[in-house]
């Protein structure tokens with residue numbers, strides 16, 4: 001019998017309650033010694049056939065179980081809500097906080113001592129981490145891993161990134177609809193997450209940089225046998241972590257978040273990392289603000305993956321993956337503990353780069369200063385962000401008249417109008433797509449280029465909204481404007497014909513309209529009627545924080561680590 005564990009409050013009791021907890025579990029064939037005080041390890045699984053990116057997680061759970069048994073623990077797999085980014089309406093982001101609640105309450109309610117988080121698709125990783133952080137039991141991540149490289153007509157194609165390009169090419173008449181359809185199956189050739197440096201691979205890269213997974217977790221392809229071995233090793237490690245009482249709060253320090261921000265710049269990571277890291281920091285009580293992301297702004301782009309570069313995650317893996325990136329950043333990395341117990345420096349010990357075109361050296365980068373830029377001004381008093389590595393450099397300093405779309409419906413109805421009064425210089429503004437407005441802050445900020453301009457060969461314009469954009473997307477797209485239009489932010493007051501000035505260099509975003517005129521417009525403004533009046537969506541709209549606070553629900557910020565003592569019977 002080892003030391004008394006959390007699970008002893010369920011399985012260690014010799015009374016009626018203990019009988020009930022053990023007996024019902026034994027209907028699955030567990031022997032007596034499964035409940036002799038050894039650690040019970042939860043495997044929190046977001047497997048779902050409606051989340052294709054996570055459809056390999058059942059197999060990986062078996063790998064984790066092998067490791068847990070080997071180390072003397074008892075693995076118990078349980079499902080939580082799964083969020084299929086490409087399948088859910090109105091947007092998977094609406095449900096990230098619901099998944100976090102599901103994870104938190106499942107971990108808290110059951111008699112487990114530690115948990116392995118199996119996720120991958122964009123919102124599943126942050127949702128699981130947020131929930132686990134709020135209970136603060138020992139926790140470790142195993143990700144789905146990326147799909148194999150997309151292949152079509154003899155070349156590599158990338159999830160998402162090439163869909164946007166193909167879609168514009170069809171609208172410009174440069175690609176046939178038949179070719180467009182044919183590319184579908186070539187793009188998604190195996191289980192796993194998007195194989196570009198989209199949000200899923202960004203988040204798994206940052207999880208590795210924060211030390212919440214074992215090294216190499218981010219890039220190993222989903223179908224690579226070494227990922228199964230990684231799952232096995234993770235199962236072994238979580239049992240040790242329980243004995244060491246190594247919890248998320250020991251790992252997710254301010255320094256760990258700073259390392260994630262630095263890594264996000266170096267990998268050309270998704271803008272979505274901003275809302276996820278802010279929300280996660282809120283769960284563990286770390287004072288992280290939008291301004292903290294500026295520490296990444298001078299960090300060079302090292303990883304040559306779409307959408308900021310040309311390669312895909314499989315190439316990134318074979319070049320050495322995150323250990324090489326962390327080695328290149330080692331002079332910037334903050335000391336921080338990891339799931340291995342030691343410092344993050346151990347994650348790049350002995351790392352070697354096998355392809356310098358895919359992972360550049362710090363002093364020979366793909367782009368010199370690639371981190372996200374935070375913009376502020378009278379259009380975004382609480383901030384907005386832009387991703388320079390995926391933008392057109394000349395457009396990062398820009399002033400022009402705007403064309404406003406009041407809603408996503410307005411945009412869809414009018415973007416292809418032949419008489420849309422826009423030029424390549426026009427700034428497109430989209431309202432009503434923030435956390436409360438849509439609701440759920442969808443990935444529509446990279447609005448399509450108007451057809452009249454696509455036909456003239458225009459492929460990028462300055463676009464501004466309170467939305468997010470897919471991590472696989474690109475362009476000079478200013479996102480997460482806060483406060484959002486629906487919350488009465490200045491974005492709500494912009495009208496077609498106004499002028500906006502953007503300066504990424506100065507970090508500014510200004511609406512060139514007088515204060516008196518804006519005050520008059522505000523007096524006449526009313527928010528749109530709520531789209532949702534019941535259920536989770538109503539709770540979300542009523543309590544969601546703005547983008548600069550991570551779009552968590554206000555009552556979910558923080559944690560509650562108390563043991564639940566009341567019984568159900």
Ligand code: FES
Nearest residue numbers: 053121193194200
């Ligand atoms: Fe699931 Fe991209 S849609 S990872």
